[in-house]
Amino acid sequence: MSNFSNIFNQYNWEDVKTSIYSKNKQDVINALAANKPTLEDFKALISPAAEMYIEQMANKSSALTQKRFGKTIQLFAPMYLSNECNNICTYCGFSLDNKVKRKTLSDAELILEVEAIKQQGFNHILLVTGESNHTVNIDYFLNAINLIKSSFANISIEFQPLEVEEYKKLHEAGVYSVLVYQETYHQEVYKVYHPKGKKSNFSYRLETPDRVGEAQIHKIGLGVLLGLEDWRVDSFFCALHLDYLQKTYWKTKYSISFPRMRPAEGIIEPNVIVNDKNLVQLLSAYRLLNEDVELSISTRESEHFRNNVIPLGVTSMSAGSKTNPGGYSVEPTSLEQFEISDDRTVKQISDLITQSGYQPVYKDWDRQFN
Amino acid sequence: MQALKIAQKEFSSRLFLGTGKFGSSKLMEEAVISSGSELVTVALKRIDLETETDNLLSHLKHPHINLLPNTSGARNAKEAIFAAQLAREALETNWLKLEIHPDPKYLLPDALETLKATEALAKMGFIILPYIHADPVLCKQLEDAGTSAVMPLGSPIGTNKGLKTIDFLEIIIEQSKVPVIIDAGIGSPSHAAKAMEIGADAVLVNTAIAVAGNPVQMAKAFKLAVEAGRLAYEAKLASIQNNAQASSPLTSFLNV
Numbered sequence: 187m188s189n190f191s192n193i194f195n196q197y198n199w200e201d202v203k204t205s206i207y208s209k210n211k212q213d214v215i216n217a218l219a220a221n222k223p224t225l226e227d228f229k230a231l232i233s234p235a236a237e238m239y240i241e242q243m244a245n246k247s248s249a250l251t252q253k254r255f256g257k258t259i260q261l262f263a264p265m266y267l268s269n270e271c272n273n274i275c276t277y278c279g280f281s282l283d284n285k286v287k288r289k290t291l292s293d294a295e296l297i298l299e300v301e302a303i304k305q306q307g308f309n310h311i312l313l314v315t316g317e318s319n320h321t322v323n324i325d326y327f328l329n330a331i332n333l334i335k336s337s338f339a340n341i342s343i344e345f346q347p348l349e350v351e352e353y354k355k356l357h358e359a360g361v362y363s364v365l366v367y368q369e370t371y372h373q374e375v376y377k378v379y380h381p382k383g384k385k386s387n388f389s390y391r392l393e394t395p396d397r398v399g400e401a402q403i404h405k406i407g408l409g410v411l412l413g414l415e416d417w418r419v420d421s422f423f424c425a426l427h428l429d430y431l432q433k434t435y436w437k438t439k440y441s442i443s444f445p446r447m448r449p450a451e452g453i454i455e456p457n458v459i460v461n462d463k464n465l466v467q468l469l470s471a472y473r474l475l476n477e478d479v480e481l482s483i484s485t486r487e488s489e490h491f492r493n494n495v496i497p498l499g500v501t502s503m504s505a506g507s508k509t510n511p512g513g514y515s516v517e518p519t520s521l522e523q524f525e526i527s528d529d530r531t532v533k534q535i536s537d538l539i540t541q542s543g544y545q546p547v548y549k550d551w552d553r554q555f556n
Numbered sequence: 557m558q559a560l561k562i563a564q565k566e567f568s569s570r571l572f573l574g575t576g577k578f579g580s581s582k583l584m585e586e587a588v589i590s591s592g593s594e595l596v597t598v599a600l601k602r603i604d605l606e607t608e609t610d611n612l613l614s615h616l617k618h619p620h621i622n623l624l625p626n627t628s629g630a631r632n633a634k635e636a637i638f639a640a641q642l643a644r645e646a647l648e649t650n651w652l653k654l655e656i657h658p659d660p661k662y663l664l665p666d667a668l669e670t671l672k673a674t675e676a677l678a679k680m681g682f683i684i685l686p687y688i689h690a691d692p693v694l695c696k697q698l699e700d701a702g703t704s705a706v707m708p709l710g711s712p713i714g715t716n717k718g719l720k721t722i723d724f725l726e727i728i729i730e731q732s733k734v735p736v737i738i739d740a741g742i743g744s745p746s747h748a749a750k751a752m753e754i755g756a757d758a759v760l761v762n763t764a765i766a767v768a769g770n771p772v773q774m775a776k777a778f779k780l781a782v783e784a785g786r787l788a789y790e791a792k793l794a795s796i797q798n799n800a801q802a803s804s805p806l807t808s809f810l811n812v
Contacts, residue, residue, distance in 0.1 A: 252767040254714055256577020309604065437631055439660040478661050543579045549604040554642050555629055
């Protein structure tokens with residue numbers, strides 16, 4: 187059957203790169219003025235030529251976001267279920283070759299973590315794991331979701347890529363959204379960063395959002411790991427992916443996340459530095475391209491950045507996050523995936539949002555809808 | 557100004573408000589009060605009866621404000637019917653703004669599923685106000701199905717583009733036996749006044765007020781515009797003439 191690979195294979199990384207870097211001022215001006223910007227306009231908006239238009243881009247992004255989402259920011263918490271992993275990913279704290287003690291939450295521990303997260307006021311949760319198919323598999327996921335689903339209005343997952351039938355089961359169990367980041371769309375470089383494990387299969391990962399869409403999950407989250415490869419080219423491919431998915435699985439919502447590489451146990455330095463200005467440009471470009479895609483900023487980002495990014499087009503933020511299994515209560519010192527940068531409490535983030543003239547939203551779904 | 561009657565309930569204000577998108581619940585409350593609205597719609601998915609974090613409802617506890625729960629998030633009739641029952645239980649009202657939009661991009665309403673849900677919900681005793689395209693045939697079908705009003709869109713939701721569907725809205729208003737409330741797309745008070753001038757029974761506004769520079773003042777502006785438009789309609793507007801009428805060259809021979 188047809189899937190994103192068919193489209194992806196029509197493009198060549200170097201050609202796309204040349205095209206982006208050859209965009210000029212006039213292309214940017216046209217893109218900024220376009221009523222319905224195209225992917226060619228998006229290239230102009232993420233090009234170096236657009237850097238001098240960043241204020242105009244941010245303004246337009248802010249206005250479009252307010253029109254569609256209002257002055258609201260949704261809050262969610264990530265909850266790591268396990269840091270067991272059979273993959274080697276050279277940038278990740280959970281990488282198999284990182285010889286540190288691993289942990290997977292038991293039922294009793296899960297419930298304790300949920301209580302700790304609920305106490306902070308969260309109603310939307312993101313469940314995260316590494317990839318360890320023998321122990322942390324569909325049976326583990328279904329059990330975990332059944333244990334916690336009465337506590338949350340909205341459950342998102344960031345697990346290893348699964349099969350359509352497995353996504354259908356998760357959907358029935360109450361999963362609202364699935365996040366799966368391609369990390370990089372550069373097929374050759376992908377192999378270098380992911381030398382071992384199931385994740386080293388580029389195509390299987392690339393076609394995962396198709397499987398999620400087929401299973402009729404409500405929302406699909408995409409993203410690239412900012413720091414692996416040229417962020418402009420990677421983001422073009424991500425936007426191409428989004429465009430394809432939105433036309434194919436038209437009943438599904440979409441979100442984009444912006445994971446910038448952070449220090450973690452035993453990892454490499456970023457290959458490419460994505461600075462704050464780059465990130466604002468990218469975020470604004472996505473908004474100008476797509477008025478309804480949700481844009482998410484995590485606690486990977488600094489306090490300074492998060493203080494100022496709220497009105498620029500963001501629609502959801504995590505807060506008070508722990509990136510290790512048991513981090514909220516049962517084992518605060520277990521191996522974390524990456525160091526968080528903004529360690530302020532939920533209350534502090536909520537106040538920050540309010541002070542910016544925005545409303546923190548804790549509940550925007552009802553589990554009864556599932 | 558005549559009172560508006562929907563399902564035996566009278567409203568002195570013909571402006572309905574949405575409660576989403578405001579920078580804070582307090583600001584929403586102030587805008588609702590400033591608008592004079594007596595009917596505000598609240599998304600079931602935003603209501604949190606368990607915890608105090610999202611305190612929408614506590615800001616809407618005024619004797620003159622009636623709640624109109626909506627089914628935003630429902631993708632088909634089945635989900636909407638389920639959401640309606642939950643809303644009835646949670647908010648203790650059988651009033652319902654029926655929204656079924658399978659497409660999360662433009663949030664355009666699904667006519668087939670909306671008709672199906674209206675038929676079922678009417679039998680269950682709901683007072684239904686369905687959000688629909690400006691489709692005159694669908695409006696008559698919804699009447700037959702037992703709807704209490706129709707809520708055709710002026711333009712896509714949240715766009716502030718005004719009455720792009722005006723030719724169809726006029727047909728709907730002409731033919732309708734139930735109140736016609738123009739929902740979605742009304743971006744400025746002049747759009748609202750225009751809707752009332754063509755004979756709409758009410759308008760529903762959200763984005764244009766919620767994200768205005770000063771939502772409270774904008775709510776008042778809409779209040780005044782809706783009243784002006786309605787008064788003008790009731791006063792009967794003079795017709796538009798393309799030419800000055802000086803003589804009657806074709807029929808003057810009749811007077812000879």
